[in-house]
Amino acid sequence: MLKKLLILLLIPFILCACEKKTKEEITFSSWGSVTEVRIINKIISDFEHENPDIKVNFLHIPQNYFQKIHLLFASSQAPDVIFINNLYLPVYASRLEDLSNFAAKNSYYPESLRALSYNGRLLAVPRDVSTLVFYRNRDLISTTPVNLDEFMQVLKSAPEYGVSYERNVYYMFPYVMTMGEDIYNPDKSLQFYKNLEGRFAPTPADIGSLTQAQMFLDGKIGLYLSGRWMYPKISEKADFDWDVITFPGIVPLDASGWAISADSKHKEQAKKFVNYLSSPKSSEYFLNTGLVVPARIETSQKIDNKVFLDAIAGARAIPVDKDYRKTIDKMNKQFFE
Incomplete structure (x- = not known):
């Protein structure tokens, strides 16, 4: 009787041990x-x-x-x-x-x-x-361009810097893709993008120690090209009338x-x-x-x-291979240094 009682008492511990093992x-x-x-x-x-x-x-x-x-x-x-x-x-x-x-x-x-x-x-x-969109300062730009021709007209009438500019090919890709060129071998689109700096976009000297995002939040840039990841910060920090619009063309996804x-x-x-x-x-x-x-x-x-969500409809996945990072580093050095 005592043996049976001990077995009954030990069963929960045996089951527990089995559970731990499995x-x-x-x-x-x-x-x-x-x-x-x-x-x-x-x-x-x-x-x-x-x-x-x-x-x-x-x-x-x-x-x-x-x-x-x-x-x-x-x-x-x-x-x-x-x-x-x-x-x-x-x-x-x-x-x-x-x-x-x-x-x-x-x-x-x-x-x-x-x-x-x-x-x-x-x-x-x-x-x-993840795609790229324009965060727009409506106090500086109220028009929504639907193609690159309209985009250029908007920049020409902007009272401050019309658009942000990053010396990074990723932010050049929308212009390359929209102009129908190979992202790894841009020609006219490369020149188009580089011509924005200094004329419609701030130079490194203009920015100093700031970032493009900070320039936008300071009310200096009309159209800031970035992604969803910036939405919480801009929502919290921007003290002017702003909204989000799609890039007037194709963007990388x-x-x-x-x-x-x-x-x-x-x-x-x-x-x-x-x-x-x-x-x-x-x-x-x-x-x-x-x-x-x-x-x-x-x-x-x-x-x-x-x-x-609208931006997804106008986005295309970037074609990549195992050497993508090396290729991008090489392009950044070749185009922007």
């Missing part, structure tokens, strides 16, 4: 701001509560993200789930799981899926899409999303976590930061400014 651990890496990290931790907590047999170890890499990811791959310690963008995707394409059979593909903007595919394989489930290492020993758990990260509920968490445009179509419709 609990699978996966590692998830991401960069991100304090706000994004807070959301990620919330999502992980909810996921673990709903999936008690899986533990997610979050590896936050705020700086030199891809250099560190490269080292992890090289040492066979790559995270199971990796936050990645389309610009670096080709570098790791051979090391990532093919997610082409991902069930919810129809829920995403097609351009985001194209951006995160390589050689016909979907390698990451999209979290967000980037996308970020969640990939799975092909070497992961926990692929089923990793896929379950990616499904959770990309769910409508999680997508809305990221939307509420104000920093991103969700790639999930249904969630994106809840955004506070529909111009960012």
Whole structure:
């Protein structure tokens, strides 16, 4: 009788030990701001509560993200789930799981899926899409140009600097793409862009220690070319009448999303976590930061400014290969130094 009683008392502990043994651990890496990290931790907590047999170890890499990811791959310690963008995707394409059979593909903007595919394989489930728009100081510019000819007329009548200017080919790409030239071999569009500086846009001497964003917030620039990531700051800091308008032409589209290492020993758990990260509920968490445009179509419709959705219609994914970063560095040096 005593033996039976002891066995009954020990059963809960035996079951508990078995549960601990069967609990699978996966590692998830991401960069991100304090706000994004807070959301990620919330999502992980909810996921673990709903999936008690899986533990997610979050590896936050705020700086030199891809250099560190490269080292992890090289040492066979790559995270199971990796936050990645389309610009670096080709570098790791051979090391990532093919997610082409991902069930919810129809829920995403097609351009985001194209951006995160390589050689016909979907390698990451999209979290967000990123395009460029004009933040407009309506006290300086009230007209909305719909093509580059109208854009030039607007600049000629602007009382201050008409437009921002970055010595970076990424901000030149809208002009190159709109003029129908190869982004890696611009000709007339390169000259068009460079002619803006000094005539319609501030020079480095004009800016001094400020940034283009600060010049805009100081009321010195009429049209500031940037992305959704600037929306919260401009909403908070701008003390003049402003709005957001689309660029009068084609703009580059980037996308970020969640990939799975092909070497992961926990692929089923990793896929379950990616499904959770990309769910409508999680997508809305990221939307509420104000920093991103969700790639999930249904969630994106809840955004506070529909111009960012209009911009997607006039955007094209940047064609990239594994040497993209080297090519861009070379172009910046060749064109702007």
